[in-house]
Each structure stands twice: as structure tokens, then as C-alpha cells.
Amino acid sequence: MSGQLHRLLERLMIFLMLTGIVGVFQPWVFDFFGWGFLLLLFSTLGFTIISNITPRSEDNAVPSGTS
Secondary structure (H helix, E strand, O other), rough: OOOHHHHHHHHHHHHHHHHHHHHHHOOHHHHHHHHHHHHHHHHHHHHHHOOOEEEOOOOOOOOOOOO
């Protein structure tokens, strides 16, 4: 995984976690609580997985066509 994709996925998971927190703590629509909880759960799981993957370094990348 490239470093740029890694940063993008981390930022996406953080945004989804914040959206889930807003859904859980808003007092107006009860359905948003359920969706917010699931969004928070899966985005936290996704962030944990993504943050444990080390992005490939650009300077250590193997050039194509060589083994």
C-alpha cells in the first residue's frame, strides 16, 4: 500500500468515526443512533486495521520488471 493511499484511508476512517460520534450523540432522530453506532464501530475497526499496516516506502520500492 502506498503512503498516499494509507494517509487517505486513515483520514477517511477518522472522518467516519467523527460522523458516527455525531450520530450517536444527537438527540433528535433515534434511527441515527443505530446507524451512528454501526458507523462508529466499523470505522474504528477499520482504523485499527489500517493503522497497523505499514505503508510501502517509495525509496525502497522494487522497480517493475526486476525480481
